[in-house]
Amino acid sequence: MWARLPVIKNKSLIIPLLLFFSLAALLWRSFSLEDPSLLPSQLLDKPFPEFNLEDLHSSSRIRNAHDLLGDVSLVNVWATWCVNCLIEHPVLTRIAQGGVTIVGLNYNDDLQKALAWLDRHGDPYSFHVRDNNGTLAIDLGVYGAPETFIIDESGIIRYRHIGVVTEEVWAEKLYPIINLLRGKSA
């Protein structure tokens, strides 16, 4: 073993170690951050953030948080570059056919591509908000598409799901909550 501290003459050889430690620090910190699958606590049971954004289908129509009032609805963050959004699309379609309002939040996307995507795969959404700068997504603390929020009839965020909405997620998590919220208002 070394009797004294090793001599480091060539300082540049330490660079890889330093780079690695900054990477490790970053990874370490990503653990200390709150669990990404949980809603930041400050948003749960709070009103949906204010926004004034264009409707995806007509740029002259401005949508805001008032459009979410009146019914329990799902707000689904999607984009054409998001592979998983395509996976959950059939599930969302069935959910919408079952009479649940789904509002699309088209996130950081190209308008033409988004419209073509909806033409191709079908559009089960009631309407879409076009968030091409990601401002609303940032207010919502969106981690990445897809994400789905449950908003009650008075516009309060009640639940957040990160990742793909599968049949299981729908049956075990989202549907019971929606049922509960509808029961309360009835």
Next chain:
Amino acid sequence: MIAELGHFSLILALGLSLGLTTLPAWGVQTGNITLMQCGDSIAKGLFFFLLLAFLSLCYAFVVDDFSVNYVASNSNSALPPQYKISAVWGAHEGSFLLWTLVLGGWTLAVTLCSRDLSVDMRARVLSILGFLAFGFTLFSLLTSNPFERSLPVFPVEGNDLNPLLQDFGLIVHPPMLYIGYVGFAVPFALAIATLWSGRLDMAWARWSRPWTNVAWAFLTVGITLGSWWAYYELGWGGWWFWDAVENASFMPWLVGTALIHSLASTEKRAVFKTWTVLLAISAFSLSLLGGFLVRSGVLTSVHAFAQDPQRGMYILVFLIFVVGGSLALYAVRAQGIKSNTTYSWSSREAMILVNNLLLVVATAVVLLGTLYPLAYEAFSGGKKLSVGPPYFNAVFVPVMVVLFIFMAISQRSRWKDTKIDLLLKRQGWYVIGSIGLTTVLMLSLATFKSYVLLTTTIAFWILANLLENVFQRVNRKRWNWNYLLTQPLSYYGMLLGHLGMVVMMIGICCTVYYSVERDLRMAPGDEIELAGYQFKFVETRKFTGPNFTSDQAEIVVTRDGQEVISLFPEKRFYSARGSIMTEADIDPGLFRDLYVALGEPLAQSAWGVRIQIKPFVRWIWIGGLLSALGGMVAVGDKRYRKSRRDDLANFLKI
């Protein structure tokens, strides 16, 4: 009972790996030859017990032992037998056991295939591999034990394997990928052993080359299979998604490619010694980082395993220990190592340096894109975002274009110095010829696209240089073609490796720019024409598979009145999980794939149908497999066996 045997084997493997870590290393420190040599037998025992554990888990799957939690959540009695075996590595616990078994296999291979490594170097290498095996086995036992039972109450039926994974691709893709990933542990261990012993010389590079090649070839096959699987199984005809997990396997591949080249120059010309060591450490570190990203849940992805912060924490601590320790050792021990070799800026050494820089930049681009969401979150106080393919395409592709231009120029370069006129002779004609050929092909077969012109020209240009290389060798022997048979295998490995990249480039660029697709509503009797093919929707029928029910459509494809093929795309419903899967049907061809997938059922027995024609898409995977074959062929070179014996004299000293 058998599951307990597996659990017990895993515990024994943990003990043996601890012995493998400490005993040979102690022997090295005290100069005790017996201790140094005991590593061989311990490594064999370690592999045996890991294999026993793995086979026990396979057994639990085959006999549908649903009292084992892992079996219950990933299998089902109706699951076809071949998928019961592949379900063993269908989720986190089992796939990690496979990963550990693969490490045991590589350790065994080291004891079998490096008998002429000096006794102390063998002891060091085995001790390092033993430590890695210790870390993996402990992780398996502490956080992800696949043998855990739920007794006395257990489910009578299993949850079934994720239908996405019930496929031939999943049977072969993970084992190949892991053999590649984990294979980089051997050059890593050799690099650390060299730093530890302080004998950083060219013999080290010669030992590392075959191991690196084999690991790289397996990784190439694994990534290629993954891309092929995604293409036909995910149901939308893409072949690369820049998904975090794909990136995790792609980064070690990029650094491994750089390592293969840099090892060549270290062995032949004793240059870039410390750089090569750093690459060897990096390739394996990126494999570990990939494991961390996939299994910790810090990034969301299609592939992400069940997420558990405790697992992520364990891997992160292990990562910091292994990689941090290695890099610290590197910072201390690489001091004062200089190469006295000189080379000019047009030499092969310089070309390899450019190759290495570009590949490292490409790796950094991918790493940045993969980790940027984490970094953004950490520095913006919890805000989150995700990075999509637009970033990777915009930044990664230009780096690759420059890399391929250098691939064309560097074929002729020589060690130490290349005369500029030799390097540039005829290159202008080759470029003009390639542009001409590309333009003619493009205008006669398809439409003009400037990016296709650029990419295909470079591809033909590389091809011209590869062919010239062969012809010049024959020409030197007055066109005696038999001379080619006397060329070393590593030469053919080099040609195949580069040829594979040319084939892949052509495949990628034609697929990206000439694919046509149509999404439409089709009812029985409907017909549509796409790029000269007639697609006729005949009917749909229902049928029942072993663990699913299916709506299957029949679509007849004709061209100029001749029937080409009937395609049967399906929409399957897997009842155990209640999930729906799109099974595309594909007519594969060397020059085009016909790809038909069923969308949603619409009114009046009509269906949404997606039809795609993807030209040259097979070339992407053929290219990958050719390159991998090249890597394997080069290992067969008798030079390694012969010259190792020559080194024996130098390295018997302890």
